[in-house]
Amino acid sequence: MRKKSTANRQVKATNNKSANGFIRIISGQFRGRKLPVKDVQGLRPTTDRIKETVFNWLMQDTRGAAVLDCFAGSGGLGFEALSRFAQRATFFELDKGAALQLKENISTLKLENAVIKQDNSLSLLANNAQNEQFDLVFVDPPFRQNIAEKTCFLLEENNWLTAQALIYVEVESELNSLNIPDNWMLLKEKTAGQVICRLYQREAN
Template sequence: MRKKTVSKNSQNDGVIRIISGQFRGRKLPVKDVTGLRPTTDRVKETLFNWLMQDTRDATVLDCFAGSGGLGFECLSRFAKQTCFIELDRQASEQLNTNIATLKLTNATVINGNTLDILSHINEQAPFDLVFVDPPFRKDLAQPCCTLLEQNNWLTSCALIYVEVEKELDFSAPQGWQIIKEKQAGQVLCRLYQRNK
C-alpha cells in the first residue's frame, strides 16, 4: 500500500505525495510507525473530488494525523488552517518538519492522545472539516465522533470524513447525514454532514 524509499535513518521510512493544489507532486517523508496507514492516492483522489468545493478557506482538524496526508492535501488546496493531532512522537516531529519544509504558517501539530484531547470542551473556533481515520481494530472512530459532537469541535454544518475497516459496526452521532460513501478493498469511506 505504501510507497517505500530508502532514507538515512530507516530503510522502512516512506513518502506521501500531494496529489493536487499549490504543492501538487511534492513528496513528503513519512516515519514507519506501527499502525500508520497512509490513505492511498486512489482513495485520496475520490475523497478530494467529494470535497472539491469545501477545502478552500476551511478550518481543518486531522484527528489521527499519522503521515498528515489528508491535512497537507487540504493545505495545498488553500485551507485557512489545519490542526494535526498525532499520538506518536516521531510521527509528530515529522509533521512539524514537513510543515517547515512547505513553509506553512497556518498549520499546527498537537502531540497527544486524540480521545484525551477531544474529551475537553473546545474553546477555540470549531472546525469546518474533520478527518477521522484512526488505526484499524482499536475501536477509536466511534468515541472520537461522539467527543467531536459533544465538545464544540464542529461548526453547525461541518463535514466529517470517516475511514474505517468495512466490517466495523459504526454508527454516526445523531444529526450526521451520509452524503458520500465508497468501499475500497477492506476500507469503508464515508463523508458526513452535520446538520445542527
C-alpha cells in the same frame, strides 16, 4: 490506512508510502511534492486512489476551511487540504517521532497556518473546544480498536464542529455498524478493498 496492534498507537499514513518513505501531495499549490514519512511500526498507508476520491467529494468545500486531522500520522489528508487552500489545519498525533516529522514537513512547505498537538486524540477531544471549531474533520483512526465511534461523539459533544461541518470517516470494511450522532447526515459512501469511506455533514441542533 491502518494500523496498529497496540491500542495507544495512533499513527497513520494517509497516502502511498513508497519504500523510501515518502508521501505525495496529489493536487493544489504543492502538487507533486513528496514529503518524508517517519518509519513507525504498524503504519499503514492510504492509497492515492482513495485520497483522490475523498477530495473529489470535497472539491467545493476545502478552500477556506478550518481543518482538523484527528489521527494525522503522515499528515497526508491535512497537507492535501492545505495544498488545496484550506485556511488552516490542526494535526493531532500521539507518536512523538511522527509528530516531529509533521513539524519538519510543515517547515519544508513553509506553512504558517498549521499546528501540531502531540497527544492522545481522544484525550484532546474530551475537552471542550471552546472557540476552536472546525469546518472539515478527518477521522481515520487505527483499525479494530473501536476508536472511530468514540471520536465522532466527542467531536459533536464537545463543540469541535461548526454548524454545517463536514466529517470524513474511514473504518475497516468488516465493521458492520457505526453509530454516529443523530444530526450527522451521510452524504457519500464508498467501499474500497479493506476500507469504508464515508462523508457526513453536521446539521446544527
